[in-house]
Amino acid sequence: MLKCKINGKEMEVPQGTSIIEAFKLSGQDIAHYCWHPGLSVAGVCRLCMVEIEGQPKLQIACNTMVQDGMVINNNSETVKDVVRWGLDFHLINHPLDCPICDQAGECGLQDQYMQFGKYDPEMAERKVKKRKVVDLGPTVVLDSERCILCSRCVRFTDEVSKTHELGIFNRGDRSEIGTFKDRPLDNKYSLNTVDICPVGALTSKDFRFRQRVWYLKTAESICPGCSTGCNVNVYYNEEGLWRVRPRHNPEVNGHWMCDEGRDTYKYVNRKARLLEAKMGHRDNWTLESPGAAAKAAGQKLREVIEAHGPESVALVLTGQYTTEELETAVQKFKGDLGSSLVYHWVNNPESFEDFDGILLRGDKNPNTKGLLKILEQEGVSLTWKDLESRVQQGQIKTVVVAGPENQSVFPDFVEKVNLLAGVENVVWLTACPHSVLDSREKATWQIPLKTYIEKAGSFINHQGKTQSFEVGTVIVSSALTLAEAATLLVGQELEVSSGDRLAELTRKKNFFTETRGAL
Amino acid sequence: MADFQLSAEGVEFVKAELKRYETPLSAVIPCLYRVQKENQGWVSPESVSYLSQLMDIPEAHINEVLSFYTMFNREPVGRHHVQVCCNISCAMNGARELTHHLCKSFDVKEGEVSKDGKLTITRVECLGSCGTAPMMQINDRYYENLSPDSAVKIIKELE
Structure with a gap:
């Protein structure tokens, strides 16, 4: 076990833990887009900067391993300034279309902006125009302008589904996510890319524009789609269920679930x-x-x-x-x-x-x-x-x-x-x-x-x-x-049951007011 | 468009390159160069699919490399690909005017193939020959210390 200090909090982490994982273990917030616990480290978003005592430059927390005796913080003014600028760079070409974006309410950019936004952008140049509403396959729609190139979806198709459809093509500010020859992104796990997309670049054909996420409540459940029994969150309102997303369980499904399982909300609703x-x-x-x-x-x-x-x-x-x-x-x-x-x-x-x-x-x-x-x-x-x-x-x-x-x-x-x-x-x-x-x-x-x-x-x-x-x-x-x-x-x-349970149910709190910013 | 295939030597080359590096991904650039050479100067989507099978690398990954580097042409080019350097030294010595002059002389638009299929003229960034500006590269050869007339003459002499 390695001893380290994170924002003044003493802790012990196992050998081979990255700083960002240590932050997660300590329960403290750290800004990040490209890092995902279920995928490899890319280190491209440059948002998880931390200050390590004794090191002159800031380091990215996702690709730096904790060493014994490290004193790390991410709440100094230097770090905050760097994150603020990092975020501003991410927003250079990002359209400000939150009101019509389906990700609004559960968007990484929005969440980080609340904390680190400059609120007074210094970009005078025009934004680069890219492809919008790209029909990426039977389940997913791509909006290239919103993409911040975190490469989570690319790593997902490479590492988890192993179908290798997605890539980042072109370079510089013309870079964009795509498939070779615009072939459809058609695998049995494609909707996971929508879940892990921290912005509104990848949206689910089935769910987009049907509900605003802040009007939905969540409940934990088990997917009844097959004998794997993936742990899921279902999103519902008084009309019924609207979508099913995976819930992390390392013993059963990890971070993922299949597209088929996501359809299990359909036969539950009154119409069916x-x-x-x-x-x-x-x-x-x-x-x-x-x-x-x-x-x-x-x-x-x-x-x-x-x-x-x-x-x-x-x-x-x-x-x-x-x-x-x-x-x-x-x-x-x-x-x-x-x-x-x-x-x-x-x-x-x-x-x-x-x-x-x-x-x-x-x-x-x-x-x-x-x-x-x-x-x-x-x-x-x-x-x-x-x-x-x-x-x-x-x-x-x-x-x-x-x-x-x-x-x-x-x-x-x-x-x-x-x-x-x-x-x-x-x-x-x-x-x-x-x-x-x-x-x-x-x-x-x-x-x-x-x-x-x-x-x-x-x-x-x-x-x-x-x-x-x-x-x-x-x-x-x-x-x-x-x-x-x-x-x-x-x-x-x-x-006859007392009805207390039902009362308890209806008082369930809104997921989004509780866990904002959790990526 | 017929399916693309490398020559027997080309296939040998790819196989040797694959063995040369720690990861097969490192061999993508030399192999794409080879494909470009054997495919009349450009890399077609079909040849990417072919290379993907040959190298056992997903097409998307090869396309990432292909679309990143400007040395690979993703559209057909003429038999002679004239790349005029327009970076600072060359630009100061009239490279942009030179490009216009060449396009006008051979009646071809920048980046397009001339009607007889002989020529494509493009502007490129620094080719590392600043001391002899302005200069151009035709296929694999450098032509330096150009003037509008000498450049036209050089191209005319090509078959």
Whole structure:
């Protein structure tokens, strides 16, 4: 361990720590653009200047290693002056279009300017004009004028995604970010470049101009997109979710997440959701509140069991629910209904084990491990074949399906619904509607469930790591969790919660007023 | 545009250059020079793709180098690339007027290829021959102590 003093604060850091990392460890602010903890050091922005006792010149904190006994500060007038000038140079060609820039509110330049701005620019020359609104690929838009050439995105494509699309072309004040021959920036991690862009040069096609970031609140969650279980922040307002961004977790996803995972907010919003329960069959549906529909379906379940015995009822589960929900569902089903027919719906067995070497996994369920654990714990080991043969023989009169939340990753969705076409009653628990369910000929209950962001629980990822999350926000308040639905289905009543949690939720503070300037 | 390919010697050259440095990235400049030489004086996007495959370096990285240095031409040039130095000594000795005179004499705009494909005239920064200003470089040769007439004569004598 090396001893050093940072702005008067004594601390010990491990060998090989750079000064900027020591600043981060000590919890003190230091201006920077090009340095990113997940990327290599470039040392191009020259903003993280620090004064080291005994050294005549200022040094950049990102590329200087801490040595034993170093006394470092970044709050002297010299340092502040240098940062002020450094920032002014960055702004020479940067357009002052914050009011129409999508990055405003979470922009590194804005944040640093509050602290180090000269407020009286001395540049009389015209700004260099560069390309604007460049369609860089399916997900990203580039504005070259706003770019400060920190090279974070270039290093990202070189070091993390290893796709090497981006480069800095030309030189001097004509330098700009681009791709060779303007080929699209099209990789599965391209939106990370938008996250790490400290200015508004790279913006997300999906998110730009849809919301001002200061109107959004954030909640921590776990991405339900695949079995990696990336830690994420979701950004929401009263209308619903607007975007998903990665949250640092060195054990799971580092600083990154894939583009696919960022789409997981789409099926959560009201437009995509099943808002009321539907009971009936094709062309003859009655709308009902979710709770009442679950009770009615429960009544039917018990009638079927009375008539045909408990083995006429089956439960189909997907790895899209929390461990707690799955446990309650299986226990209620086995204990209270007495049926041991519980099945695991595997959506894409061929690609289940796929892994792209970075984050993306073929298993598109966040909690397959959790489901397998519960099934093992409850002693269930039935194969899908078994269900198929029982259905064909007509032994099964009623199936309860906890269908996928994220239907788009279940390529066999229609096939599975059709498999159950001959079953007399299907209770389909789902967050989103699907036309193939609406066209079922026999009795069906479609009961709306809550999505991952609306409930608390835990997922077990591919490593076997249990990751818990809290309720982020509620979008369809009447929807049930799987545990609630299972409770109602077996004829029990729900416990009424005090409502304190909801009050706590609504009082959640705005992320941006708390962590401004955190790059 | 047909796909570009280096000659067998060119490929050998690239392979030797790759071995010469600690990192293959260091070999980009000599290899681009070679490509420019074998591709009628300019480096086309196709040749960058070709070089990228040959050297196993991403195209974007080669393009970064290519677009940084002015010695590489990214547009076609004539058979004779006339670079007139217009830095301080040459400028004081009339290099800018010389450039205009040459362009007028051969009916070609600065930076463009003449109609017969013979000539491209460009202004460049210091070529390090200040003592013999004004001067120009045609392909790999220096021509020094020029006057408008001698420069025209030199170019006319080229085939």
